[in-house]
Amino acid sequence: MTFFYLFAAVAVVASLLVIAQRNPIYSVLLLIASFGALSGLYVLLDAPFVAVTQIIVYAGAIMVLFLFVVMLLNAPHEETEHDEKVHLLRRPGPVWFGGVLAAALVVELLWALTRAGSDSGPFSVEAVSSVRTLGRVLFTEYAFPFEVTSVLILVAMVGAVVLAKRDSRSGGPSAPPV
């Protein structure tokens, strides 16, 4: 149980710091820490394959992509003067709305989700944790979504390359070449 609280605390604190940090590099690194904590939670839920895949795919690939983009664009810090002087709930427009919405969302989700799960004891059924079973289910019941996902990845790859390509006709500013 202490492991659960430890991982949960790390995940929540790291996520809060992600949205509170000014420097985007620190945001990315804190999100990686949050993913690490979530990976620990997946291990506690008897899902070792998902835990390792979370590290390989999310923390090891997607976040490297984010880090590359932040470094290549030399992402500037946000304007800080206005933000630091005014309290969160008094800022104009989307910021105020976002804060209120998040608070309302937490209350509503907690109410809805705690009504659903009525069992108050530990998990009673056997876990499915073997990769062999996962593979079998993936390739039999979910074979069609699996094939569609591969097409999706191909489309995303082509799209990302085309969108990020430098247009040789426009002479605007561009990211420095690597």
Added chain:
Amino acid sequence: MTPLLIAQLVVLVVVFHALLLGAAAMVWVERWLAAALQQRRGPILVGWQGLLQPFADVIKLMFKEELRPKAADWFLFALAPIISATCAFSAFAVVPFGASTSFFGLLDEPMKLQVADVNVAVLVIFAIASMGVYGIVLAGWSSNSKYSLLGGLRSSAQMISYELSYGLALAAVLLLGNSLSLTDLVNAQAGSWFHVIPRWFVFLQPLGFLIFMTAGVAETNRAPFDFPEAEQELVAGYHTEYSSMSFAMFFLAEYINMVTVSAVATDLFLGGWHGPLLPASLGWIWFLIKVAALLFFYVWMRWTLPRYRYDQLMAFGWKILLPLAVVNLLATAAGVLYFGV
């Protein structure tokens, strides 16, 4: 403090120190082999045949001044070598190096010679290798210097590109071995055909072995794929601004990554600790011999082959190695289906 717990702690301590000693030995082996290959005398001053050279190196590095550029982001600057070294050591935690042994009857039941026995050991190694990229990327960025940034970005782009071929070569072995646990994969290579040829996967997967070793060399940023840290090209790449013990950490991380890649290749392709003439409890000697052979191959490649230019390196990884790895996987799958291994 049950005997099992004591045994596990002993294995942990032994593995940690063996890795450190292995890195130190690699320093000497590299110098000595480089000298032999280039027909000159190598380290001969410190100790007999220069065997104390690594210790001299470490003492020299410890006494150097710990520099920190003023414009560097001090937290990330200090964190980067720690990430590199930690990931390098952690990856070896799931690599088994010997058969299950009961330590001459001291334990009630046999215990595997592995720090952590995980069901998905192969994926864990892959995951920790992916995390090792961050040490280099953060080192490049936080040094706030153009050589470091370019070296760091290039090095990490190279590492994540070659991870794909690494993973696909690994997947082909998983098809043959039917398990994700390294211990099971090694035990699937026991025995021999016709009492002569051992049942190692390298004989079933020669292309896979070559792809795995090539991708492993590129992953660890060793020649001929070491453009991002080449002395002639980029000063010293991502570790330009580092000195003293931080530099020693990167150095250490590189050698231990080499040892880990060799150890995993031994377990996956060369039969791990199985070998003739020795009883199963002394299998770790065979393991050491095979890992030493692969490390010799590493050093030999560094001092023989010229360096790839960066665009050639990336073209090789994406246009040649990745399609080869995919074809290898398909051929292995077809073979498993047809021959029913």
Added chain:
Amino acid sequence: MPTLNDYLILSAILFAIGTAGVFVRRNLITILLSIEIMLNAVNLSFVAFGRSFGTADGQIIVFFVMTVAAAEAAVGLAIVIGLFRHRESLNPDTFTSLKW
């Protein structure tokens, strides 16, 4: 032992943090990071429910969600790079030329 409720409460809190991040932050990359937080919160509740029912479906769906998140992050970042090239800024308030 943590119960299903504990995991769902944690998932709700993480989802709300992600939502707040999307609205509060004025930096395109941090908005994308907040979307990743939301997707992870959903992954956690999928795995928790899958464990609670004893099926493999929860983990399989997480597999698909991760793939979609990777594709979306790649394309989103490519768009961010394109936008940055035009205005040299990552603040979404500078891209308001279509506003009426």
